[in-house]
Amino acid sequence: MTEDPRDQILAFGTATSEGPAKDPSLDAWRELPIRQAPQWSDEAEHRAALAELAQVPPLVFAGEVDVLRMRLAEVARGEAFLLQGGDCAETFAGSTANRISARVKTILQMAAVLTYGASTPVVKMGRIAGQYAKPRSSDTETRDGVTLPSFRGEIVNGFEFTPEARRHDARRMVRAYHTAASTLNLVRAFTQGGFADLRSVHAWNKGFMENPAYAQYEETAAEIDRAVRFMDAAGVDFEAMRRTEFYSAHEALLLEYERALTRTDSRTGDPYATSAHFLWIGERTREVDGAHVDFLSRVRNPIGVKLGPSATAVDALALAEKLDPNREPGRLTFITRMGAERIRDVLPSIVEGVRDAGLTPVWVTDPMHGNTVTAENGYKTRRFDDVMDEVRGFFEVHRALGTHPGGMHVELTGDDVAECLGGAEHVLEADFNERYETLCDPRLNHQQSLEMAFAVTEALAHPGGR
Ligand code: PEP
Numbered sequence: 001m002t003e004d005p006r007d008q009i010l011a012f013g014t015a016t017s018e019g020p021a022k023d024p025s026l027d028a029w030r031e032l033p034i035r036q037a038p039q040w041s042d043e044a045e046h047r048a049a050l051a052e053l054a055q056v057p058p059l060v061f062a063g064e065v066d067v068l069r070m071r072l073a074e075v076a077r078g079e080a081f082l083l084q085g086g087d088c089a090e091t092f093a094g095s096t097a098n099r100i101s102a103r104v105k106t107i108l109q110m111a112a113v114l115t116y117g118a119s120t121p122v123v124k125m126g127r128i129a130g131q132y133a134k135p136r137s138s139d140t141e142t143r144d145g146v147t148l149p150s151f152r153g154e155i156v157n158g159f160e161f162t163p164e165a166r167r168h169d170a171r172r173m174v175r176a177y178h179t180a181a182s183t184l185n186l187v188r189a190f191t192q193g194g195f196a197d198l199r200s201v202h203a204w205n206k207g208f209m210e211n212p213a214y215a216q217y218e219e220t221a222a223e224i225d226r227a228v229r230f231m232d233a234a235g236v237d238f239e240a241m242r243r244t245e246f247y248s249a250h251e252a253l254l255l256e257y258e259r260a261l262t263r264t265d266s267r268t269g270d271p272y273a274t275s276a277h278f279l280w281i282g283e284r285t286r287e288v289d290g291a292h293v294d295f296l297s298r299v300r301n302p303i304g305v306k307l308g309p310s311a312t313a314v315d316a317l318a319l320a321e322k323l324d325p326n327r328e329p330g331r332l333t334f335i336t337r338m339g340a341e342r343i344r345d346v347l348p349s350i351v352e353g354v355r356d357a358g359l360t361p362v363w364v365t366d367p368m369h370g371n372t373v374t375a376e377n378g379y380k381t382r383r384f385d386d387v388m389d390e391v392r393g394f395f396e397v398h399r400a401l402g403t404h405p406g407g408m409h410v411e412l413t414g415d416d417v418a419e420c421l422g423g424a425e426h427v428l429e430a431d432f433n434e435r436y437e438t439l440c441d442p443r444l445n446h447q448q449s450l451e452m453a454f455a456v457t458e459a460l461a462h463p464g465g466r
């Protein structure tokens with residue numbers, strides 16, 4: 001193997017099979033109950049789309065996926081912190097240079113602050129370049145007496161409330177692949193081309209702090225500023241830090257799409273899902289005998305599973321047995337989304353049961369999905385204070401049990417939207433009429449995301465408060 005990591009990536013890239021992995025066990029899920037599966041409207045289009053996806057190049061390479069697994073093993077041991085962030089539902093029209101760069105920039109800015117708070121490296125990961133499929137609680141939606149199929153994310157159908165848009169159109173899977181490819185291309189360019197330079201990220205954060213709304217975080221910002229100046233004075237090589245690893249992730253909901261993009265690594269003969277580095281299984285598709293768990297148990301990527309308030313330690317252990325029978329460091333991440341009101345009651349027994357069985361998964365908090373409420377004016381929203389309360393509860397539970405609070409999973413955007421209530425700039429329900437853009441769940445806007453990073457950093461650096 002050559003020394004230059006870029007050469008290694010190329011070598012790894014060309015090492016995956018041309019065409020889909022052949023192992024028949026990768027199709028065992030087809031015999032199991034498949035939740036949330038689309039009903040494609042045209043069988044010929046469906047076959048053609050899958051045949052095309054079976055031949056396209058991989059979006060990510062096996063070697064990168066292996067490095068991520070190592071990074072996540074560090075997170076599980078408490079030697080690094082994981083930040084996952086991005087849209088609830090990415091859209092094709094929203095996959096523009098400006099919007100992608102705003103999201104990446106937001107994650108890099110949060111990561112710089114959290115690196116200080118956690119005093120460890122931060123593994124950066126986007127809900128990006130593939131987050132196009134949404135699970136729904138109902139198959140249909142009714143408006144003014146008209147019933148149509150629910151919107152399932154742009155990889156399946158369109159948001160517009162017309163029969164044509166809501167038809168399950170398999171050609172969208174091909175468009176999703178190409179949109180993911182162009183998105184990831186930009187993400188790679190930004191994070192490898194100097195955009196991640198700590199000095200500029202730090203300068204952006206100073207710009208954010210100029211707003212008097214954030215005066216309460218001034219001390220922390222000043223501490224970070226001193227730390228960066230100290231690094232400079234001590235001769236840290238900032239040039240070497242102009243690049244950063246940045247990983248892609250999405251919910252692996254549409255199994256046909258994931259299966260078509262699975263390739264064999266010719267170094268080892270192992271199958272890798274090449275649609276993203278990290279895939280997770282959602283709260284609605286995580287039954288241990290279901291199709292999603294079966295398929296993901298067979299690929300080498302690190303896998304996440306969402307655990308909602310009804311989950312038990314027994315469920316978590318059964319999932320671990322199936323998805324990570326060899327207890328491989330970094331393989332399994334549990335993303336808990338309990339709701340601020342319940343996390344302190346329901347999380348301890350799960351974490352305790354898993355800890356006592358000798359497992360060390362990565363524990364991540366998703367403080368968004370258990371805190372969704374309907375605003376008076378009908379919009380789906382979340383309160384910034386509830387989100388922060390769940391994050392604090394997560395840290396409290398892990399601290400009490402001696403386990404590692406490994407990271408955060410956040411729905412966010414780099415734009416100035418108004419979808420979640422509160423924060424130091426006091427987003428109000430009245431703002432929704434003008435600046436509510438999400439096609440699915442409400443996201444923290446750019447400012448709320450940075451504020452969260454500062455608030456979490458304060459909680460980590462000063463656990464008992466200042
Ligand atoms: C999501 O992450 O957008 C989602 C649907 O989450 P969950 O599976 O936790 O409900």
Ligand code: MN
Pocket residue numbers: 088089369411440441
């Ligand atoms: Mn969501």
